[in-house]
Amino acid sequence: MKSRQAKRRFTVRLDTLLAKMTSEVESREMDYRCISLNLAINEALKFYRDERATDCSIENDGDMLLVQWGPTPENWEIDALDESLFGFELTRQFIKPGFWEDAMFQLRFTYCYEMDEALKEITSRNKWCREPDRKSLAEFASFIKSSEAYAAVVKRTPVRVSLVFDCVD
Numbered sequence: 001m002k003s004r005q006a007k008r009r010f011t012v013r014l015d016t017l018l019a020k021m022t023s024e025v026e027s028r029e030m031d032y033r034c035i036s037l038n039l040a041i042n043e044a045l046k047f048y049r050d051e052r053a054t055d056c057s058i059e060n061d062g063d064m065l066l067v068q069w070g071p072t073p074e075n076w077e078i079d080a081l082d083e084s085l086f087g088f089e090l091t092r093q094f095i096k097p098g099f100w101e102d103a104m105f106q107l108r109f110t111y112c113y114e115m116d117e118a119l120k121e122i123t124s125r126n127k128w129c130r131e132p133d134r135k136s137l138a139e140f141a142s143f144i145k146s147s148e149a150y151a152a153v154v155k156r157t158p159v160r161v162s163l164v165f166d167c168v169d
Contacts, residue, residue, distance in 0.1 A: 034161075035161070036154075037088060037111050037150075037153060037154055037158070038154055040090060040109050040111070041067075041090065041141070041144055041145070044065065044090045044092065044109060045065075045137055045140070045141055047092070048063075048065045048092060048129065048132050048137070049132050049134075049137055052132075053094045055096060055097075056094045056095060056096060056097075057097050058130070058131065058132065060095075060097055061095065061130060062094065062095040062096065062097060063092075063093070063094055063095075063132075064092075064093050064128050064129060064130050065090070065091070065092055065093075065128070065129040065140065066089075066090070066091040066092075066093060066126060066127070066128050066129075067088075067089070067090055067091075067126065067127055067129075067140070067143075067144050068087075068088075068089050068091070068124070068125065068126035068127075069086070069087060069088045069089070069122070069124065069125060069126075069147070069149040069153075070086065070087065070122070070123070070124025070125065070149075071083045071085070071086060071087070071115065071120075071124065072085045072086070072087040072112060083115065084114070084115050085112040085113065085114065085115055085159065085160070086112070086113045086114075086115050086119040086122070086153065087110055087111065087112050087113075088110070088111045088113070088149060088150070088153055089108055089109065089110040089111070090108070090109045090110075091106050091107065091108045091109075092106065092107040093105070093106050093168075094106075094107075103167075104167065104168045105165065105166065105167055105168065106164075106165070106166065106168050107163075107164070107165045108162070108163070108164045108165075109161075109162075109163050110160075110161070110162045110163075110164070111153070111158040111160075111161055112158055112159055112160040112161070112162075113153050113156050113158055113159060114159050118152055119152060119153075122148050122149050122152060123148075125147070125149065127140065127143055127144075
């Protein structure tokens with residue numbers, strides 16, 4: 001019974017974080033599908049800096065931010081493997097200590113762009129930000145915004161934008 005209660009409390013806290021993010025977007029009268037990639041990055045960094053899942057240990061990689069890009073692989077859950085799309089994704093990952101298998105959640109903001117020759121030349125990459133401190137976030141933002149992928153897609157119109165919060169198995 002104790003583990004169910006702990007898991008429930010954890011989920012409620014994450015739901016609260018998700019609700020807070022959603023209400024911020026709605027208060028600005030924005031549809032997440034219309035948010036520019038640049039604004040999404042800035043908001044993800046701000047959200048990571050300001051909002052904590054109190055029962056996820058930063059010291060044990062329980063609350064991290066990920067950026068990844070490249071041809072959309074199967075694990076991005078877009079529409080299975082779709083190499084006709086180039087994905088740029090920001091992911092906030094939460095892991096509750098002691099519940100590795102059952103309590104890993106991700107909030108993923110994914111931008112998909114139609115693949116072309118220029119995007120095919122870009123190497124797939126990913127990078128984790130493990131600390132919400134100013135220095136780590138500045139380095140992470142610099143990594144993203146100085147990347148070839150960001151430069152290639154920032155002014156493009158995505159063919160699809162998704163915002164998904166789920167449990168990862």
